[in-house]
Amino acid sequence: MQQLMMVLKAALLPLAMAAAMIEVQAADVRPSVPYVPTPQAVVDRMLAMGRVTAQDYLIDLGSGDGRIVVTAAKKFGTRGFGVDLNPVRISEANDSARRNNVTDKVTFYQRDLFETDLTQATVITMYLLPRVNIALRPKLLELKPGTRLVSHDFDMGDWKADELVRMDAADKFSGAGGDSDIYLWIVPARIAGAWRVQLPVSGKPQNYEVSFEQQFQQISGTARVNGRAVKIEGAKLRGDELTFSFAAEVNGGAVKHEFNGRVSGNEMTGQVALSGSRMAARVEWNAERAARTAAIPPVAGERNTVY
Numbered sequence: 001m002q003q004l005m006m007v008l009k010a011a012l013l014p015l016a017m018a019a020a021m022i023e024v025q026a027a028d029v030r031p032s033v034p035y036v037p038t039p040q041a042v043v044d045r046m047l048a049m050g051r052v053t054a055q056d057y058l059i060d061l062g063s064g065d066g067r068i069v070v071t072a073a074k075k076f077g078t079r080g081f082g083v084d085l086n087p088v089r090i091s092e093a094n095d096s097a098r099r100n101n102v103t104d105k106v107t108f109y110q111r112d113l114f115e116t117d118l119t120q121a122t123v124i125t126m127y128l129l130p131r132v133n134i135a136l137r138p139k140l141l142e143l144k145p146g147t148r149l150v151s152h153d154f155d156m157g158d159w160k161a162d163e164l165v166r167m168d169a170a171d172k173f174s175g176a177g178g179d180s181d182i183y184l185w186i187v188p189a190r191i192a193g194a195w196r197v198q199l200p201v202s203g204k205p206q207n208y209e210v211s212f213e214q215q216f217q218q219i220s221g222t223a224r225v226n227g228r229a230v231k232i233e234g235a236k237l238r239g240d241e242l243t244f245s246f247a248a249e250v251n252g253g254a255v256k257h258e259f260n261g262r263v264s265g266n267e268m269t270g271q272v273a274l275s276g277s278r279m280a281a282r283v284e285w286n287a288e289r290a291a292r293t294a295a296i297p298p299v300a301g302e303r304n305t306v307y
């Protein structure tokens with residue numbers, strides 16, 4: 001059913017393509033996506049799903065009349081910019097920023113979204129097309145871990161969304177109505193490979209090795225404790241926040257280890273709850289990438305790539 005909706009939505013957008021092409025001919029540029037504005041109620045929901053605040057920097061890719069960037073600035077004080085190829089849209093967006101008194105917070109650039117530096121973003125919004133999302137994916141995966149990506153109606157192929165909401169959108173397609181899907185992804189830290197973990201158990205320093213496999217935000221792995229391999233359970237990665245657990249024999253007794261922490265490049269730090277028949281403690285842990293995987297694995301947006 002969801003596939004069918006995607007196909008219908010992808011089919012409806014190109015109907016607007018002809019009109020959009022005529023509009024931009026003056027600027028002699030071809031948009032990757034036609035202009036179809038996001039209904040205001042959907043804009044509000046996108047910003048809520050992206051947990052947008054005054055601390056964020058939001059970039060809307062293909063910003064149309066600027067409504068997403070302007071709404072974020074007006075409602076939350078968020079700074080940011082929009083890019084659009086169409087000069088008519090840029091002029092509408094600048095007018096909107098002036099009317100809403102947010103010109104100190106937002107800017108609109110007539111620019112190709114594929115040529116735009118996104119590194120400043122903490123939130124990216126998009127209402128593009130599936131093939132455009134897929135083309136953008138490698139660049140999006142390189143953004144700071146924790147960056148939120150919010151897409152109206154279109155997914156990112158085999159990079160499954162962290163959250164998906166469907167809502168009525170009565171004023172969509174110039175009032176023709178319909179529903180809207182909103183997808184949220186959180187850019188995951190790259191943790192694939194081996195890590196050396198250090199923590200004190202009963203006051204004695206312990207060194208473990210943990211190895212993770214990663215497919216986007218999905219992770220799994222094994223830990224090696226005193227020469228024995230144990231399966232990692234319940235591993236979750238949300239941006240740079242990591243949780244996982246395993247049970248292993250330490251100092252002669254079985255000990256459950258429940259880790260949580262943050263990933264920062266080649267390091268991880270956090271706390272681990274230790275529990276067993278002879279102990280219950282909460283201690284600090286840290287980890288660094290093992291020498292053989294010292295380099296952060298390269299990002300590749302291709303199917304089935306573990307990165």
Ligand SMILES: C[S@@+](CC[C@H](N)C(=O)[O-])C[C@H]1O[C@@H](n2cnc3c(N)ncnc32)[C@H](O)[C@@H]1O
Binds near residue numbers: 038060062
């Ligand atoms: C579906 S509209 C979305 C507008 C706005 N983001 C919203 O949600 O209301 C897509 C916009 O992307 C712009 N666009 C298409 N291809 C682009 C490209 N390669 N670079 C920049 N803008 C582009 C179009 O001109 C259009 O305004």
